[in-house]
Amino acid sequence: xxxxxxxxxxxxxxxxxxxxxxxxxxxxxxxxxxxxxxxxxxxxxxxxxxxxxxxxxxxxxxxxxxxxxxxxxxxxxxxxxxxxxxxxxxxxxxxxxxxxxxxxxxxxxxxxxxxxxxxx
Numbered sequence: 001x002x003x004x005x006x007x008x009x010x011x012x013x014x015x016x017x018x019x020x021x022x023x024x025x026x027x028x029x030x031x032x033x034x035x036x037x038x039x040x041x042x043x044x045x046x047x048x049x050x051x052x053x054x055x056x057x058x059x060x061x062x063x064x065x066x067x068x069x070x071x072x073x074x075x076x077x078x079x080x081x082x083x084x085x086x087x088x089x090x091x092x093x094x095x096x097x098x099x100x101x102x103x104x105x106x107x108x109x110x111x112x113x114x115x116x117x118x119x120x
Contacts, residue, residue, distance in 0.1 A: 010050055011065075014043055017082035035083070042074050061096050064120070 016035035023029050049055045049071050056070035068076050084091055101119045103118070105111055 012043065012046065013079075014038065017079050017081055020085070022091075033084075036079070038079060045073050046071055062090075064118075 016037040018033060019031070019035035020033040021029040022032050046055075046068065054072060055068050057066040058069040059065075060067045064083075070076065081093075085093065098119050102116075105116055105119070
């Protein structure tokens with residue numbers, strides 16, 4: 001790609017974090033804890049600070065990307081998944097998510113192998 005060093009891409013979680021559902025023997029899922037939604041005002045602050053290039057970033061321990069360490073005017077730590085789940089539960093949730101994504105991408109036979117390998 002000719003301009004790869006000039007392109008920046010950001011993936012924003014505009015939903016929330018912390019929801020916990022428990023699967024029942026009949027396959028239904030029971031809500032055990034509601035999601036902690038990210039308010040629009042805070043998401044707007046994140047986008048503004050991205051445009052100002054003022055966010056401090058750190059490696060994400062789960063997906064090999066970077067996540068905000070510090071964002072002006074927001075306590076970003078309150079959205080850390082480790083605050084909502086035990087280490088075992090968090091590991092299981094992440095492994096399940098990665099497995100689901102891998103299975104979904106397998107449907108696309110001509111998908112570039114580098115994209116498939118990105119989910120590890």
